[in-house]
Amino acid sequence: MFSLGSWLPALPGLAWGWALVDTLLQGLVGACAVSVLCSLLKVYLYIQCLNDPERQVEKETIRTQRRVLEPLHVVVLTGVLALVGSRVAALVVLEFSLRAVSTVLSLGKGAHSSQLYLLCQYSLGCGVSCGLSFLLEGAPHGTCNLVLAAGLAGLLATYARRLARHVCTLYELHSRARYCGICILLLAAGHGIPRLLRNALAVTFVVADLAAVVLINRDFLSTAEAVRFWTPLTICYTLLVIYMQEEPRQSAGGRPVYQTVLIRMGGLFILLLTVGRWTDVLHVLVSLLGELWCLLHAGVMLEACRRQ
Template sequence: MFSLGSWLPALPGLEWGWALLDALLRGLVGACAVSVLCSLLKVYLYIQCLNDPEQQAQKEAMRAQRWVPELLQVLVLMGILAMVGSRVAALVVLEFSLRAISTLLSLGKGARSTQLLLLCQYSLGCGLSCGLSFLLEGAPHSTCNLGLAVGLAGLLATYARRLAHHVCTLYELHSRARYCGICLFLLASGHGVPRLLRKALAVTFAVADLAAVGLINRDFLSTAEAARFWTPLTICYALLVAHMQGENLGPAYGRGGPGQSVPQTVLVRMGGLFILLLTIGRWADVLHVLLSLLGELWCLLGAGAMLAACRRQ
């Protein structure tokens, strides 16, 4: 039931139109969350590069990013998240959660966990989309609630982007002159940004995982049907996580760091999900996996300078 649609007369295609609007709003919330994450990581990594003479090239690359490409990235990501179905979005969230837990347990913290924050961009967008879809399912005023969520997410994204622009432009001057309160706060406490983001993402993905399981299970009419889906999915995810960990701990890890084959890792992950859904999924799911691959690569394209900074830490 749609909030605004319930106040209008029944017209052909009206319900479909409100469903599309809700999907776009959920996608925009997810894209704004990704923008907040990238802006805060940009602040942290810029300060780290500023303190390291060997990372001046990465610092200049992050400073060179302009507002228009960032806005374009948000809009494109919003469209991708809106088109990806809740089933595939839920699978992406579950896959990343398993991989993140395995990575943190086996590789520890530091620059690797900072890079993991960058790699979760698309999964974060899918997680918020899944969570909102699950929590607002059947709500009488879901469209209005999504509108409020978009307003809050847009406000946070705007202020986070302004903070990143301020830091990239004036932090070096203000931190030396002890002039700006924001820059002085970052000078004293900026090292805690990754820890803050990890805690926020842990809560977000915990809710998203519960929502993802609920969204997937609602399509099954019996326990046997659910078992036929979850059994190969669990095996596929276990093998995929084991393969990713083997790649990270192998000789290549020592040569170039975990970020050296990030696009290849994305292709392997989405390729495994693609093959799995060819077997037990629907044709729409296969198309949504291809869109998810595009979304992952699009997020990585905008974070190239930050990934390079993470590799050098």
């Protein structure tokens, strides 16, 4: 292993340049993770709609999604995640984790919500970015590690997109003929995709939550300063969780998920106006754009989940 920066002279501008490269690579890994999540959910929802005679219109809608949107989604999300600061990304991760726990508890034991997987897209990207920032902080070969991580993430995202394309094009034929190994496997075990995603997301957000707490606390010089930040943050998040407790039931009745995003980001915006920095406020606005972009990209699947 070697560090790319070690081959170049130590100039002030180079340190900033390598930091920018690291940020872009972290954003790329997070965007690829979101792409894998969306592709696997697309496979699951397509199979569910195919097996239900009353949901054939939804099946065709999922199948005819434009393929060019997938690479565009990764590119845009990479830019958004690179622009968002680590502090706001950490706050987004913590907020979603609390909301996810509340939603899972309200659904009851053994139940799951496919819609929750789609709503966590941007938070997942922030979580992966925070986790990488924390795990590679101070690493001598951090850039090289990020390049390897980005390559692996890109490979997984590419194969996941190919799987979704294969399923949407040939699964209906192959599942009847029983001569495609991939389609036979999905026919037998496709119902386990939500469980796979749930376990993977649980591990990811546990690591991301730990990283988020560390990344936020490192900016405080004293305990009193940390208390002044965490106290209003805890109150704000508690109120948000209480308000969002009715979200699954109301969303099932047709409540737009965009309203939920505006309320969440609005609360975070007001909080950071009080206890944050001006850069944090700008990053919240960027996060709002990222959340809306993810929801727009997953609009067809969100509608399928709502009717599930």
